[in-house]
Amino acid sequence: MRRLMRSSLLVIVALGTLIAPIAAAHAQDKTVEIPLTAANQAFDPAELKVKAGQAFVLVVTNNDPKKAVEVENKDLRIEKVVPAGKTVKIRVRALKPGTYIFVDDFNPSAKVKIVAE
Amino acid sequence: MGATFVVVLREGFEAALLLGIVYAYLAQIGHAESRRYVTLGGGLAVLASIVMGIAVSALSGPLADIGPDVIALVVIFAAVALLTWHGWWMGRHAREMRGDLQRRIDAAHASQQLWMVGLIAFTGVFREGAETVLFLWGLMTQLEDVSGWAALAGGAAGLVGAAVLGWLVFQGGRRLSVQRFFAVTSLLILFVAAGLFSAGIGRLQSLGLLPGGEPLWDTSWLLDDHGSIGGFLAGLVGYRARPSALEVAGYILYLAGATALVMPSLFGRSAPRNGNNVVEPATPSRV
Numbered sequence: 001m002r003r004l005m006r007s008s009l010l011v012i013v014a015l016g017t018l019i020a021p022i023a024a025a026h027a028q029d030k031t032v033e034i035p036l037t038a039a040n041q042a043f044d045p046a047e048l049k050v051k052a053g054q055a056f057v058l059v060v061t062n063n064d065p066k067k068a069v070e071v072e073n074k075d076l077r078i079e080k081v082v083p084a085g086k087t088v089k090i091r092v093r094a095l096k097p098g099t100y101i102f103v104d105d106f107n108p109s110a111k112v113k114i115v116a117e
Numbered sequence: 118m119g120a121t122f123v124v125v126l127r128e129g130f131e132a133a134l135l136l137g138i139v140y141a142y143l144a145q146i147g148h149a150e151s152r153r154y155v156t157l158g159g160g161l162a163v164l165a166s167i168v169m170g171i172a173v174s175a176l177s178g179p180l181a182d183i184g185p186d187v188i189a190l191v192v193i194f195a196a197v198a199l200l201t202w203h204g205w206w207m208g209r210h211a212r213e214m215r216g217d218l219q220r221r222i223d224a225a226h227a228s229q230q231l232w233m234v235g236l237i238a239f240t241g242v243f244r245e246g247a248e249t250v251l252f253l254w255g256l257m258t259q260l261e262d263v264s265g266w267a268a269l270a271g272g273a274a275g276l277v278g279a280a281v282l283g284w285l286v287f288q289g290g291r292r293l294s295v296q297r298f299f300a301v302t303s304l305l306i307l308f309v310a311a312g313l314f315s316a317g318i319g320r321l322q323s324l325g326l327l328p329g330g331e332p333l334w335d336t337s338w339l340l341d342d343h344g345s346i347g348g349f350l351a352g353l354v355g356y357r358a359r360p361s362a363l364e365v366a367g368y369i370l371y372l373a374g375a376t377a378l379v380m381p382s383l384f385g386r387s388a389p390r391n392g393n394n395v396v397e398p399a400t401p402s403r404v
Binding site for chain 1: 173174177182186194198248251252254255256258259261268319320322323324325330331332343359
């Protein structure tokens with residue numbers, strides 16, 4: 001029993017150290033929020049400019065009444081479903097200058113080009 | 118259809134692999150009746166995945182924004198910790214079995230650790246579960262098109278495929294001798310855990326909580342980790358076609374550390390005490 005208590009205490013401490021920085025990062029989110037809309041199997045705008053070397057948050061609103069979209073960029077390890085009519089925030093790490101293509105995994109013809117410079 | 122089949126198969130494979138190993142493990146140590154812990158853990162994880170899928174779709178606000186990321190990270194590192202612990206414990210157990218075949222596995226000792234296999238089942242299934250639920254749910258919203266149905270069928274077939282693979286692992290694992298099973302799975306579990314650890318680092322990087330993230334090399338021309346073979350290797354040993362420097366470093370460091378922790382108990386200092394070199398397969402003892 002004492003061992004169980006000790007290990008659960010350990011788990012709680014471990015969780016705390018894991019969650020704290022994430023929560024802190026979100027709380028002081030001065031990160032730029034960049035809106036993006038999805039509807040009719042396309043993203044609007046189709047091209048975005050962001051500052052290189054600075055993390056940002058993609059605020060994706062899915063205006064389709066029925067269909068979900070999945071915003072995906074494999075290199076950035078981003079795969080996030082945005083249900084119909086919902087808004088989801090996606091954190092994107094600081095990017096090196098370059099062009100990054102995000103697609104809707106459910107409708108790969110829908111793309112958004114993000115240019116970091 | 119092919120694409121969603123691969124996506125779901127890839128996400129389900131790791132869970133199926135862990136479930137197969139854990140079920141076979143219980144059969145091997147003669148605790149087949151404790152399968153309910155694993156089934157319960159896996160079942161609760163499916164339930165939790167669905168609940169989280171509903172929550173993410175229904176809720177909004179700051180909690181819904183950070184919740185999934187936090188939970189995903191907690192689950193992934195919890196799984197790493199559990200698997201490491203389990204590997205270490207299996208190593209000790211293997212030595213016990215080898216050292217004195219007459220002695221039965223200490224029932225109390227064993228049952229004390231059984232909640233752990235339930236937890237492994239839970240984290241293994243829940244790790245990809247929530248995302249798979251959302252993915253399949255998203256697919257279902259595409260059903261107006263003919264291609265939507267095909268995609269959903271592919272996803273369902275992927276789930277079935279993963280389950281079949283897990284069952285094969287279970288059947289194969291059950292047939293191995295105890296020693297071989299423990300040695301093989303201890304190694305396998307270390308590689309799976311190393312892959313998970315490095316994936317956790319990748320997640321932290323993608324959230325911007327760890328620096329870097331640029332790929333160190335690119336072998337996607339050779340083997341894409343989103344294809345079927347690359348996907349298997351991703352679940353099995355954590356293969357990445359374009360890993361970041363930190364992911365690679367984390368993988369190597371984890372593997373080195375965990376090997377140092379687990380291997381001595383598995384192979385080292387375990388010369389049979391009675392000088393009898395013949396290692397017989399231990400009969401699973403029911404206690």
